[in-house]
Amino acid sequence: MEDLVPQLKKQDRRIQKELFERVSSKMLGVCRSYTGDLHHAEDCMLKAFVKVFKNIESYESKGSFEGWIRRIMVNECLDFLKLNKSFVYREDSDWEEEMDFEQDLIGFDAQDLLDRLPENYRVVFNLFVLEEYSHKEIAESLKISESASRTQFARAKKKMKELIFQQKNIANEN
Amino acid sequence: MKTNLEKNIKEQIERRKLEVSDNAWDKLTQMMDEKPSSEKGRGGESSFAKRKLWIPVSVAASILFFFTIYLLNSNENEESIHPTNQNTEIVTNQTTVEELNENTTSETMEIVETKKEVFIHQKTELNTEKTNSKEILVKSEERKVSPKPVELSPILEQIIENTMENPKMKEQKTELALQPKLDSESNQKKNYVDPEMLLYSIENNQAVKQNNSDSRMVIIDFNK
Numbered sequence: 001m002e003d004l005v006p007q008l009k010k011q012d013r014r015i016q017k018e019l020f021e022r023v024s025s026k027m028l029g030v031c032r033s034y035t036g037d038l039h040h041a042e043d044c045m046l047k048a049f050v051k052v053f054k055n056i057e058s059y060e061s062k063g064s065f066e067g068w069i070r071r072i073m074v075n076e077c078l079d080f081l082k083l084n085k086s087f088v089y090r091e092d093s094d095w096e097e098e099m100d101f102e103q104d105l106i107g108f109d110a111q112d113l114l115d116r117l118p119e120n121y122r123v124v125f126n127l128f129v130l131e132e133y134s135h136k137e138i139a140e141s142l143k144i145s146e147s148a149s150r151t152q153f154a155r156a157k158k159k160m161k162e163l164i165f166q167q168k169n170i171a172n173e174n
Numbered sequence: 175m176k177t178n179l180e181k182n183i184k185e186q187i188e189r190r191k192l193e194v195s196d197n198a199w200d201k202l203t204q205m206m207d208e209k210p211s212s213e214k215g216r217g218g219e220s221s222f223a224k225r226k227l228w229i230p231v232s233v234a235a236s237i238l239f240f241f242t243i244y245l246l247n248s249n250e251n252e253e254s255i256h257p258t259n260q261n262t263e264i265v266t267n268q269t270t271v272e273e274l275n276e277n278t279t280s281e282t283m284e285i286v287e288t289k290k291e292v293f294i295h296q297k298t299e300l301n302t303e304k305t306n307s308k309e310i311l312v313k314s315e316e317r318k319v320s321p322k323p324v325e326l327s328p329i330l331e332q333i334i335e336n337t338m339e340n341p342k343m344k345e346q347k348t349e350l351a352l353q354p355k356l357d358s359e360s361n362q363k364k365n366y367v368d369p370e371m372l373l374y375s376i377e378n379n380q381a382v383k384q385n386n387s388d389s390r391m392v393i394i395d396f397n398k
Contacts, residue, residue: 013203020199025191033187042195046202053206110186129180130187160179 002065008056016053023066024049027073033114033126034077041077048076074131078141081123108167113160121156128153 001022007015024045031041031048051072059068114122123142127133128149133141138149195201 017199020202024194024198028192028194029187029190032192038192041192042198045194046198046205049202050205110183111190113183114187129184157177157179 002061005056005059005061005065008053011053011056019052020049023069027069030070030073030130031077033111033130034074034123035080036115036119040080044076044080045073048073051076070131074127075141078123081119108164113163116163117156117159121152121159124149124152125156125160 001019004015004019008019027048028038028041028045031045032038035041035044048069052069055072059065114126117125124138127138127141128135135146135149135153138144139146142149
């Protein structure tokens with residue numbers, strides 16, 4: 001994919017379309033994991049692609065080109081969530097992290113689980129698990145404290161566990 | 175360290191590919207074409223705003239410029255007024271002395287003029303913001319009569335009296351009296367009596383006769 005960069009820097013529309021066709025479905029998946037629905041995910045992805053093409057000169061070929069595009073996608077989604085923010089990142093000092101459970105997710109839709117999480121939990125969970133951000137980086141990007149990030153992540157995992165158990169119980173009853 | 179749950183979710187999400195809508199590329203090209211025009215519009219507004227900002231700035235700058243020119247002109251005027259007055263005084267004094275010199279030469283009187291330079295520090299206060307102190311050179315002229323005995327004619331006496339009574343000379347003396355050092359010197363000069371002249375007058379007292387009882391001037395007849 002890096003081979004497209006010189007042509008992209010010339011703002012070649014044909015090459016831009018080629019890049020779009022190569023990565024758009026994957027990037028839509030990334031955006032979908034942050035936003036509540038596919039329509040908003042596509043909006044965010046298109047806005048992010050505009051930024052990619054406009055700011056292609058700032059790409060210095062240091063990291064992977066796909067990783068650079070992905071970061072722009074994630075940032076666009078975070079901006080979208082900030083604009084439509086209806087939640088507060090709470091910090092609980094008495095929060096204890098739940099013990100991890102060794103359940104496999106076979107038969108479970110990961111996106112469905114993410115969608116059923118509260119938005120603040122989902123964002124922190126995605127940044128930590130999918131983007132592999134540290135809690136410090138999450139705190140900086142969301143402008144929250146590091147402990148708040150940890151709390152949200154722990155709560156997200158607890159909620160996810162509850163959802164998995166609920167689904168398993170429903171499946172067993174059936 | 176990642177848990178099973180985290181790993182499973184990550185794998186599922188990474189593997190997933192979602193189909194974009196058919197007109198997604200058209201939407202994107204439309205957005206890319208719209209952006210530059212909207213940026214241009216914003217640029218136009220900003221340039222207009224900049225132009226609007228330049229108007230009060232340029233007005234303020236021009237006011238400041240004219241005010242500075244006015245101040246400079248007023249300073250120059252004040253500077254030019256004082257020196258011309260002093261020059262006139264000096265010239266007048268010099269003319270008087272020259273006239274005196276002409277008269278005294280005809281009477282074979284030798285007048286030794288020693289010019290003494292006196293610095294008068296004149297502080298000219300221009301305005302509340304700016305104060306200039308200037309040093310103006312004023313030539314004060316002092317006459318000394320040589321010890322050679324000469325007979326002063328009544329005309330010469332009158333000239334000397336007039337010169338002494340000259341208001342400008344008095345003014346000059348007043349100015350000099352402002353400075354304590356000069357004050358003592360001028361007092362000494364007033365009462366100055368040439369010892370040689372005094373000795374000559376004592377030795378030849380017959381040749382010296384008083385003109386008037388009120389006057390301090392004496393007539394010396396060198397023929398006697």
